Amino acid sequence: MPLSIAHLGPSGTYTEMAALVCAELLDAAEPAQLCPYPSIVQAIASVAEQQSQLAVVPVENSIEGGVGVTLDTVWQLNRLQIQQALVLPISHALISCAETIEQIQTVYSHPQALAQCQGWLTQHLPKAQLVPANSTTESLQYLKQDPTAAAIASQRAAQIYHLPVLAYPVNDHPDNCTRFWVLSLAKSNAGSHTSLAFSLPANRPGGLMSALQVFAQRDLNLSRIESRPSKRSLGDYLFFVDIEASLQSIEVQAAIQELEQYSETLKLFGSYSIKFAELAPVTP
Amino acid sequence: MPLSIAHLGPSGTYTEMAALVCAELLDAAEPAQLCPYPSIVQAIASVAEQQSQLAVVPVENSIEGGVGVTLDTVWQLNRLQIQQALVLPISHALISCAETIEQIQTVYSHPQALAQCQGWLTQHLPKAQLVPANSTTESLQYLKQDPTAAAIASQRAAQIYHLPVLAYPVNDHPDNCTRFWVLSLAKSNAGSHTSLAFSLPANRPGGLMSALQVFAQRDLNLSRIESRPSKRSLGDYLFFVDIEASLQSIEVQAAIQELEQYSETLKLFGSYSIKFAELAPVTP
Numbered sequence: 001m002p003l004s005i006a007h008l009g010p011s012g013t014y015t016e017m018a019a020l021v022c023a024e025l026l027d028a029a030e031p032a033q034l035c036p037y038p039s040i041v042q043a044i045a046s047v048a049e050q051q052s053q054l055a056v057v058p059v060e061n062s063i064e065g066g067v068g069v070t071l072d073t074v075w076q077l078n079r080l081q082i083q084q085a086l087v088l089p090i091s092h093a094l095i096s097c098a099e100t101i102e103q104i105q106t107v108y109s110h111p112q113a114l115a116q117c118q119g120w121l122t123q124h125l126p127k128a129q130l131v132p133a134n135s136t137t138e139s140l141q142y143l144k145q146d147p148t149a150a151a152i153a154s155q156r157a158a159q160i161y162h163l164p165v166l167a168y169p170v171n172d173h174p175d176n177c178t179r180f181w182v183l184s185l186a187k188s189n190a191g192s193h194t195s196l197a198f199s200l201p202a203n204r205p206g207g208l209m210s211a212l213q214v215f216a217q218r219d220l221n222l223s224r225i226e227s228r229p230s231k232r233s234l235g236d237y238l239f240f241v242d243i244e245a246s247l248q249s250i251e252v253q254a255a256i257q258e259l260e261q262y263s264e265t266l267k268l269f270g271s272y273s274i275k276f277a278e279l280a281p282v283t284p
Numbered sequence: 285m286p287l288s289i290a291h292l293g294p295s296g297t298y299t300e301m302a303a304l305v306c307a308e309l310l311d312a313a314e315p316a317q318l319c320p321y322p323s324i325v326q327a328i329a330s331v332a333e334q335q336s337q338l339a340v341v342p343v344e345n346s347i348e349g350g351v352g353v354t355l356d357t358v359w360q361l362n363r364l365q366i367q368q369a370l371v372l373p374i375s376h377a378l379i380s381c382a383e384t385i386e387q388i389q390t391v392y393s394h395p396q397a398l399a400q401c402q403g404w405l406t407q408h409l410p411k412a413q414l415v416p417a418n419s420t421t422e423s424l425q426y427l428k429q430d431p432t433a434a435a436i437a438s439q440r441a442a443q444i445y446h447l448p449v450l451a452y453p454v455n456d457h458p459d460n461c462t463r464f465w466v467l468s469l470a471k472s473n474a475g476s477h478t479s480l481a482f483s484l485p486a487n488r489p490g491g492l493m494s495a496l497q498v499f500a501q502r503d504l505n506l507s508r509i510e511s512r513p514s515k516r517s518l519g520d521y522l523f524f525v526d527i528e529a530s531l532q533s534i535e536v537q538a539a540i541q542e543l544e545q546y547s548e549t550l551k552l553f554g555s556y557s558i559k560f561a562e563l564a565p566v567t568p
Contacts, residue, residue: 060513060518062513063515064352064513065511065513066511068348068349087518111395115353118325132395132417132418133416134416173515175516177518179518205503206503208506208509209499209506212492213493215493216490219489219490221489221490223519224521225509226511227349227350227509227510227511229345229346229347229348231347231457232459233346233459234371234459234461234463235507235508
């Protein structure tokens with residue numbers, strides 16, 4: 001049986017590109033099988049329910065910030081472990097069957113992609129209507145029947161669906177990139193970075209400081225802290241923390257032991273390494 | 285000239301409801317004029333450009349978390365001050381011209397509203413296609429021409445556009461509420477809560493801890509901390525902090541003075557009070 005990798009589909013999304021990078025890294029005897037799912041929640045759940053061995057999901061974009069649904073789902077479904085982090089450059093193309101940019105009246109894409117091209121769109125298509133879609137790839141379906149429509153997606157998606165690229169790149173920030181997690185149920189404790197999340201007991205002033213001090217006291221650097229609503233009441237949060245050290249280090253072990261005293265619920269998502277991927281050039 | 289209040293439109297959005305609550309609180313001689321804008325960015329920009337006196341914008345939902353675009357825009361456009369925070373209960377209705385729920389094939393709404401009703405939709409409309417829209421109200425435009433379509437919006441929006449409510453409430457969490465900020469260019473320093481944001485110098489391990497300790501050392505409680513990407517590079521953040529004390533307190537003044545040493549850029553958004561609003565019942 002080949003390894004199956006769940007990801008947000010359909011074919012042509014940036015998450016599928018990350019899943020392809022993940023498949024290459026695996027170096028398995030048989031090529032891995034990519035399984036597209038209609039939502040991030042369903043892709044992650046397929047691993048928890050043992051229908052897929054791995055899931056590749058976006059966790060943070062350098063412009064738009066954290067992907068809340070990924071953090072919330074990893075917290076809710078137990079036993080998920082991060083095997084690897086992948087950072088992929090994101091470079092958007094304006095795809096359309098129009099002959100010139102001036103003909104375009106509507107631009108479809110995922111809301112995050114529209115937001116990442118806001119400046120370019122305001123400058124070049126100030127009158128176009130921006131219409132959200134469930135994924136960058138889904139937005140391509142409108143183009144063949146409507147030459148006044150455009151979509152924002154990857155060059156690779158344009159190639160897969162045989163659609164012309166009218167402008168590239170159209171993202172406002174050249175350093176646009178997205179970090180993905182490769183999740184599975186296998187124990188993961190070797191790697192340079194450790195991720196965990198915790199909730200705090202209600203109404204204890206200074207609770208977050210006490211929790212963060214367990215790392216500062218041991219000179220453990222936090223590369224990221226992100227709060228998510230606990231969904232119990234407004235002002236009650238979960239905190240997701242990335243530590244620049246391995247679960248195998250004595251300091252991390254001691255910090256986690258102390259953190260248990262300050263937190264209400266504490267979940268460990270494992271230690272893993274970060275791979276910075278380059279995109280293969282799209283050949284015309 | 286009546287006061288003008290900018291908000292995300294069109295009429296019937298939850299932000300318009302918050303703007304109505306804000307107008308009531310003003311208690312001005314002349315009723316305030318509500319000005320709908322097509323995006324949160326444009327509503328906030330209208331205050332910075334002195335086209336409106338006030339803007340009412342969502343900043344955080346108890347289920348879906350922070351509204352990134354609001355935080356990013358308040359950081360980018362200088363001189364904006366928070367005059368008031370408003371917390372509004374959010375209760376969604378399923379609106380459709382279908383005779384029964386079984387006829388519904390498509391559900392339109394803002395992605396946050398779809399996410400907040402995910403459990404209800406999976407249970408009652410497992411096969412329906414979920415289609416994102418720019419606002420809860422915008423999604424109502426499809427209903428009259430298509431009886432297999434439904435939208436998720438407020439009961440009030442259904443009433444304004446003369447459309448039938450098929451099910452209410454349909455949100456998964458009964459304690460769903462959203463916090464809004466009332467922004468203007470007027471100096472704001474009286475109130476129980478203070479908001480500020482800061483960036484940190486690059487590559488200084490433990491930088492966030494040093495910054496947060498200026499509050500902990502003075503027993504100042506943080507009711508919220510939220511990180512946003514600085515948009516410079518992945519892993520570089522701005523931190524938005526809410527303090528449970530006024531800018532008029534000596535401790536807050538001293539903490540801010542010390543924070544200036546640890547931060548790269550520090551911006552103060554003022555002190556303000558929080559109002560918990562109740563929604564007026566919708567009369568059939």
